Amino acid sequence: MKSKSPIGIFDSGYGGLTVFRAIADKLPQYNYIYLGDNARSPYGDHSFDTIYSYTLECVEWLFALGCELVILACNTASAKALRSIQQLDLPKKYPNKRVLGVIRPTAEVIGNYTKAQHIGVMGTRGTINSKSYLIEINKFSPAVVVHQQSCPMWVPLIENNEHLMPGADFFVKEYVNALLKQSNDIDCILLACTHYPLLLPKLKAILPDHISILTQGEIVANSLVNYLNRHPEMDSQLGKMGQKQFFTSGDPAAFNAQASVFFGEELKSLKMH
Template structure:
């Protein structure tokens, strides 16, 4: 994988969007709404989800395989629409792998576009991050916010049951109320001055009705999709050389490492249209 021309086409290609499962579709949907003319390939590693409980090394290896697959499919730019992958794998892929693969390709995450807005949104400068075990234990949000806005206090809350609730279509069930209320009470008791809560996992927007119902007044709930989409749009505006490497025919492909039928059915929870899905393997 060292000689770029041997492995990866240098022709213009689609934008790749990667997630460990279905949750990244909430990011993809917003990106496609803001930038409908571009071509996209969405890849969900559903066979190996969830990533949230896995080690740094395993998440890195899985994410690396997914990025390589999207590059092989012609993508010149890949978005890690997964907070855990962004937290545990993005920096290593950018610094260690990209220079050897192809220095003109890019891999971007969802954490930085979120962090950039925190100082504007929070008035008390006390922020809570709701995420998977992997995202919270990585400390990525705390570190990134600390670098950019050292005056902001960050409190992380791992919500391990929230992703299974969404993936098993239980996000609107009475049982979901217990787990939502439990973690909201915990993070707000840890820091009563919090006025902004970040949904630091792409699955969590499907729980937004439950979260809002259990959230005290005066607290802003920050969902990433819209802001990541606008950040990407701005990035391409500032990097015309990358924009020129992207195809624009309004097409979308969907890949999964699990059952294509199962993915297609679950995707209806996240997208408004019916999609065709291809099952692939990236484990190598």
């Protein structure tokens, strides 16, 4: 069945659907399985060991469904679990399978988006505290100065569908102001959480025109195109019938109602079993 292998896409909740949407738009011919670990989200405030354990469990579940390639469409999982999975688990147990994240593809290109060489990174506590973006961006663009800001209230607002309500304005402004106070030279802000694109209307309304806002969906989609072009041995194993399946560790009815906001179309999910 290797010729029918779907691409697995994992997130702790709904946010990865914004990345999945961009990937599916760019590569509509492939088969996909999306898994949201909604029963245990958000991941942002969990410990390194807990996030690694949860992420590995979900990756292995996707492997069991036939996925040869899994994308962690989650910044927190990419920051705290990806390296361990790639270095410890894949060589021992799954030498022919691959797991990719969202941080490295973003770090590779972000230097192209700043003229002042100062960027802001906004993410969950877990992503910010891991310093993964500081480390990865420094590898590819050592001249770029990275200013970080954690935004612990943004994911709860989005997952409770309060993100476009007037009550969200306070928390949007609070974190943006805290970031901009760090430097007057910031001219690019990376939304380093896949939930945050849903806040774009509010962010664009309060940010100065000279500051660009970078979301990750298209960056990750372009990186995947590049990866599959460079790895025909992987591409040849992937099913190409345009099929999409959605699973959640939480309540499918609740997932379906909320997920359409992130994915841009109605969808039906199944319970992770």
